[in-house]
Amino acid sequence: MAVSGRKLSDFQGSVSLGSAEDFDHSCQPCLTIGQHVGAHGFCVECQEYLCKTCFECHKRTKASRNHQLLDKDNVGKHAISSKDSEECTEKCLVHKKEIIKFFCPTHKALGCNDCIILDHRTCKIDYIPDKCADIGDSEEYRDIMKKLSEKMKDAEDIMKKAEVRDKEIDNCHAGIIKEILNFRKEINERLDQLQQKIQKDADKKKSNDKIIIKMVLDECANISSDIKKLQSSLQADKSSRQNGQLYINIKRAESKLKSDEVQKAGENLAKTNIQYSFERNTDLENMLSKQSVFGKLNPCTSFVTSTKKKQIKTLTRKEHIKVKTKSDYSCIITGCAILPSNKLVLADNTNCKLKVVDRQSKAVIEEKNLDSNPWDIAVLPQNQIAVTVPGNKEILIMKTAGKLSTVRKIKVTCECYGIFYHQDYLYVFCQSPNSVLVLDTQGNVQNTISLNNGIFNAPRYIVVSDDSRHIYISDFGSDCIVSITLQGDVSAVYKHEELIAPHGMVMLDDGSLLVCSNYNNTIHHISGDLKQGQIMIDDLSLPWSICYSHHHDEVYIGCFCTQLKVYSTK
Numbered sequence: 001m002a003v004s005g006r007k008l009s010d011f012q013g014s015v016s017l018g019s020a021e022d023f024d025h026s027c028q029p030c031l032t033i034g035q036h037v038g039a040h041g042f043c044v045e046c047q048e049y050l051c052k053t054c055f056e057c058h059k060r061t062k063a064s065r066n067h068q069l070l071d072k073d074n075v076g077k078h079a080i081s082s083k084d085s086e087e088c089t090e091k092c093l094v095h096k097k098e099i100i101k102f103f104c105p106t107h108k109a110l111g112c113n114d115c116i117i118l119d120h121r122t123c124k125i126d127y128i129p130d131k132c133a134d135i136g137d138s139e140e141y142r143d144i145m146k147k148l149s150e151k152m153k154d155a156e157d158i159m160k161k162a163e164v165r166d167k168e169i170d171n172c173h174a175g176i177i178k179e180i181l182n183f184r185k186e187i188n189e190r191l192d193q194l195q196q197k198i199q200k201d202a203d204k205k206k207s208n209d210k211i212i213i214k215m216v217l218d219e220c221a222n223i224s225s226d227i228k229k230l231q232s233s234l235q236a237d238k239s240s241r242q243n244g245q246l247y248i249n250i251k252r253a254e255s256k257l258k259s260d261e262v263q264k265a266g267e268n269l270a271k272t273n274i275q276y277s278f279e280r281n282t283d284l285e286n287m288l289s290k291q292s293v294f295g296k297l298n299p300c301t302s303f304v305t306s307t308k309k310k311q312i313k314t315l316t317r318k319e320h321i322k323v324k325t326k327s328d329y330s331c332i333i334t335g336c337a338i339l340p341s342n343k344l345v346l347a348d349n350t351n352c353k354l355k356v357v358d359r360q361s362k363a364v365i366e367e368k369n370l371d372s373n374p375w376d377i378a379v380l381p382q383n384q385i386a387v388t389v390p391g392n393k394e395i396l397i398m399k400t401a402g403k404l405s406t407v408r409k410i411k412v413t414c415e416c417y418g419i420f421y422h423q424d425y426l427y428v429f430c431q432s433p434n435s436v437l438v439l440d441t442q443g444n445v446q447n448t449i450s451l452n453n454g455i456f457n458a459p460r461y462i463v464v465s466d467d468s469r470h471i472y473i474s475d476f477g478s479d480c481i482v483s484i485t486l487q488g489d490v491s492a493v494y495k496h497e498e499l500i501a502p503h504g505m506v507m508l509d510d511g512s513l514l515v516c517s518n519y520n521n522t523i524h525h526i527s528g529d530l531k532q533g534q535i536m537i538d539d540l541s542l543p544w545s546i547c548y549s550h551h552h553d554e555v556y557i558g559c560f561c562t563q564l565k566v567y568s569t570k
Contacts, residue, residue, distance in 0.1 A: 027051035042075045044068040088128055101128050164486055168468055175423040176297070182381075183295065202276070209272040219265045230256060311510050312525070315536050315555060315567040321362045323348070323355060324562035333558025335376040335504075336547045337385065339400055345385060346558060347374040347545070354387065354404055357564065359552070368404040370396075376461065376504075376545070378421040380441060386426055390415040395428065397441065410443035418461035422468060429462045429473065436462065436471060436484075449488045456482065461545075463505045463513065465528070474515060476501035481515060483530055494530035498522060504545035504558070514555065516543035523557065540565060 025039040028048040039049035043058055045067040050058055055071075058064045092098045098112030103126045109115075116125055135141055230253045237246035321344075324331050328351045335347030343365075344357040352373050356366035372391040379385055383401040395410040416437075418429040425446065428437045434451035449471070451459060457477025464471050470483045470491060481494040481502060501519040508514065511528035514536065521540045526533035542560035548569075549556070557565040 025049040027054055029054050040072055042070045044070065102126065103128060103131070160487065168486075171423055171425075171468070178424070180295070198278075205276060212268055212272050216265045216269045219261065219268075223261050223265070226256065312508055312512075312514075312569045315523070315569060318554070318566040318568050319362065320563040320565050321357055322562060323357065323364055323564050325355075325364055325367060327351075327367075328353075330560070331562055332542075332544060332560045333564065334544050335374065335387070336545045336556055336558045336564070337377040337379045338547050338549045338556070339379060339385075340383065341400070342549075342552070343400075344547075344556060344564070345377055345400065345404075346564065347377050347387060349373045349375060354398075356400075356404065366404060368398075375417050376419045378419045378426065380421050386419055386421060386441075388416045388419045388428065390417055390431075395419065395426070395439075395443070408443075410439065412437065418459075418473075420462050420464050422464040427462055427464050427471060429459055431459075434459060436473075447486070449484070449486065451484075451488070453488070453490065455480075455490060455493065461502075461504050463507050465507070465511065470528075472505060472507075472513060474502040474505055476503060476518060481505070481513070481526060481530060492530035494526055494533060496524065496533055498535060499524055499533070503543065506546045506548045506555070508548060509550065514546055514548070516546055516557065518542055518544060537567065 027035075027037040027039050027050055030037040030051055037051040037053075040052040041050050041055040042048070043050060043064070046058075046064070050069075055069065058067065058069060088099050088101045090100045092100050092112035092115065095112050095114040098114055100110050100112055102111050102113070102116050102120075103109070104111065104116070104120045104123045105126060106123045107120065109120070111120065116123075230249060233249045234246065234253065237243075237249055323333065323346060328348070330350060332349045333346050334349040337345050339345055342359050344359065346355045346357060348355055350373070352370050354368040354370065354374060354377075355364050356368075357363065358365045370389065372389050374396075375388045375390050377385055377387050380397070383399055384407065385398050385400055387396040387398060389396060393412050393415060395412065395416060397407045397410065398404055399407055412428070412430060414430040414432050414435075416428050416430050420427045424440065426437075426439045426441060428439065429435075430437055434456050436449040436451065437445055438447040438449070439445050451473070455478065456473070456475050459473045459475045459477075459482075461474045462471060469485065471486070473482050473484065475482060479495060479500055479502065481499075482490060483492040484490055498520060499515070499517050501517065502524075503516040503518045505513050505515045507528075513524075513526045513528070515524045515526055517524055517535075519542075521538065521542065522535045523537040523540065523543060523546070524533050525536045537557075540557065540559055543557050543565075544560065545558035547556050548554070553569045555567045555569060557567070559565060
């Protein structure tokens with residue numbers, strides 16, 4: 001390896017092996033193959049330190065046998081030239097014996113003399129020794145070094161994103177497997193229920209038939225016993241010549257013979273002659289024979305709208321639900337969510353309450369008083385919810401089966417507001433400093449995404465796309481919706497003159513958003529790429545929170561008023 005103009009001082013700090021032949025330098029040819037061997041001498045022409053083996057080889061090799069070699073005792077006395085060299089030494093890849101000395105600006109190609117004659121005869125050619133003087137101090141050198149650094153940074157950024165994507169893939173796979181297992185569990189539980197029901201019917205049939213059989217046996221046994229007694233009495237009366245008593249017993253026997261007891265017993269026995277068999281449900285059997293009956297994998301993305309996904313074009317007002325109770329002051333519903341039981345749970349911030357609303361009766365059926373003002377709600381698996389309580393700097397994990405009750409409290413280091421659950425993780429917006437915490441449901445922090453990039457003024461609510469690639473944040477201080485990546489990079493921003501102080505958001509089936517515009521009483525419908533938007537509702541009273549029931553095609557809006565607003569998406 002030729003090192004033009006290198007000084008001895010440039011090699012200070014090289015690896016020293018402490019051998020007798022070592023003078024604080026390593027053999028440079030050996031370094032190229034990863035071996036650190038103490039230097040024994042130096043080649044003036046090659047400007048390289050050599051170990052004993054390479055030093056001796058240098059003397060014998062045809063290309064280097066005439067080079068000036070210095071042993072370890074004379075290296076320090078030799079002043080190594082530091083002048084620039086315009087000499088070209090790299091061999092041409094095509095013409096192996098020729099040296100690269102030319103550059104064609106037209107074709108951006110390096111070449112030797114043969115290359116130029118064969119391929120670039122009509123081109124204007126640069127002769128490298130004439131062009132390379134002082135190039136180390138040129139703007140071209142500085143520019144190329146800057147661009148290489150930028151290119152390397154781009155590659156490192158892609159590597160970081162690839163590592164995140166690798167984790168996303170693992171999380172996605174884990175989520176899919178969990179959903180598959182949960183679905184299988186639900187199917188098993190449902191099949192167990194159906195099996196138990198039909199077995200119960202079979203057991204009931206068996207029990208009823210057994211009762212009839214026992215009754216028939218008992219009746220026939222009694223009849224048989226009575227007949228045997230009559231037969232004995234008749235024989236005894238005849239033997240003792242008690243003709244009067246014999247006459248009486250004969251008449252009793254005649255009456256017994258006319259009795260229909262045996263006939264009724266036979267009729268009862270006939271009732272048990274109905275045989276049952278199990279007939280398979282052919283619809284279920286045929287369905288199970290299909291390859292995709294259990295389910296299938298579907299690609300999902302928040303920015304690409306699938307034609308198969310339901311698109312909402314209008315919102316039609318329905319009967320609203322009164323949510324103010326006798327003990328309430330004015331209500332501000334800062335959080336709302338639809339439960340799997342088709343009930344709604346609301347965060348009434350001003351009254352420090354959680355409220356459960358029945359959809360069918362359109363009434364508050366339960367209230368849970370808290371010791372501080374709740375803000376937002378996320379629905380978790382296994383009939384649980386997560387509720388943010390900014391004043392206490394905590395997240396409440398609560399069960400919804402039966403009465404609302406706290407399972408555990410997750411403490412955080414700052415005030416927490418908007419919360420969203422997605423694929424086993426809780427995404428929580430925190431204030432002071434502005435950041436998004438990613439936690440598991442036990443409260444262990446998996447990631448912290450800083451929002452200190454100048455765009456955010458007063459963020460509040462948060463939504464995560466189905467593919468986990470984008471986090472949407474409503475910022476009422478800067479009147480915009482911002483989409484960021486898991487690394488905290490801003491990917492898109494939505495601003496509109498009619499979008500003022502955006503608050504709660506909900507993602508629809510097609511990846512678009514419904515957003516509460518608090519200060520001008522409207523609901524905006526915004527595309528997932530944040531490029532388009534329009535007003536859907538414009539007659540509300542300070543809309544704060546919003547949720548969507550896919551199964552009932554209804555949107556619920558929590559406001560600064562006594563009612564929960566209900567709209568149909570049909």
